Amino acid sequence: MKAPNEILSVWNQFNSFPMETLTKVWYFEKGGSQKQRDVSLMKEHYEQFGITGNCFDLAIWLLDEFKQxxxxxxxxxxxxxxxxxxxxxxxxxxxxxxYLCDLGDQWIQPILIDCEDENFRNDRMTGYFPAADVQIEQREKDILVHYYRPNGKVSRQTYDTTPIESNILLQAAEFSQNHIKQHPLLECRIPYKNEIAHFEFYNFESFLSTSEGKFYDEPLHTIEEWATRISEKTGYDAGFVLEALSIYQKLR
Incomplete structure (x- = not known):
């Protein structure tokens, strides 16, 4: 079920990349009329501040690296x-x-989705998604992913595997970057004991999801404290995080 080296060598370049909307709100204020950044600008911002972006940013960037x-x-x-x-x-x-490659949902690694292949398995597997086993069910035009959590909860997500044309992707990305939700979101993969866990910050709360369960962090009371915590978890420039959180605070 694991991807071959030709795919993993590209995917692994993104192992430390969070998915977040901090960059989205920051660039909405800073940028020009076009809100979806091109890959060269994303790389520039990554070098400056250590930042990545939302699922559209990550998909566009990953596609470019695969192309290269x-x-x-x-x-x-x-x-x-x-x-x-x-x-x-x-x-x-x-x-x-x-192979399904979903940086937006912070998968640990790509996973095979073709049931005809001799390596395909339809049982529960670990090591693909943080803090959950996954099971892949292939259908005609889509795949159904079952997520099995440590507390016994089972959730499901359907992926339509129909390719999106490049121009449609960019149009949808531009739409997304122009629509700011009220609450900030950041998700990232973090080493925890012998696994890769999932850290999430949403609406000024944060927690870590692991195979042992979910652990909530102590509440913080200022955006300066939140900027420090997020910077420590992600390696993001603390000044950038503080600026982005200040914009979100105005939306609350």
Whole structure:
């Protein structure tokens, strides 16, 4: 079920990349009329502040890296041109097998989605998604992912594997970057004991999801304290985080 090296070598470049909306609100205030950044600008901001972006930023950046590496890849998603939009990437190996690559949801690594392949398994697997086992069920045009949490909760997500045309992706990305939600969100993968756990910051609360359960952090009372905590978790420039959180604070 694991991707071959040709895909992993690209994916692994993004192992420390959070998914977040701090960059989104910051660039909405700082940028020009076009709100979706191109890859060169994303790389520039990464060098300056250590920042990444939301699921559209990550998908566009990942697609570009696959292209540079000579790996066929395309974007997939749902609810495009709405505030609930989400996008990921399908990468295709030299054998023709497809692998789901979803940085927006902070998967640990890509996963095979073609049930015809001899390596495909339909049982529960660990090591692909933080703090949960996953099970892949392939359908005609989509795949269904089952997530099994430590507390016994099971959730499901459907991925439509129909390729999104590049111009449609950019239009949907521009729509997303122009629609700011009230509460800030940041998710990142963090080493925890012998696993990769999931840290989430949302609406000025944060917690860590692990195979042992969910652990909430102590509440903080100032955006300066939050900027420090987020910077320590992500490596983001603390000044950038404080500036982005200040913008969100005005929206509350």
């Amino acid at each position: 590496a000579g790996v066929k890849a395309y974007s997939i998603g749902h609810d495009l041109h709405t505030p609930e939009a989400h996008v990921g990437v399908i990468a295709v190996c030299e054998k023709g097998n497809r």
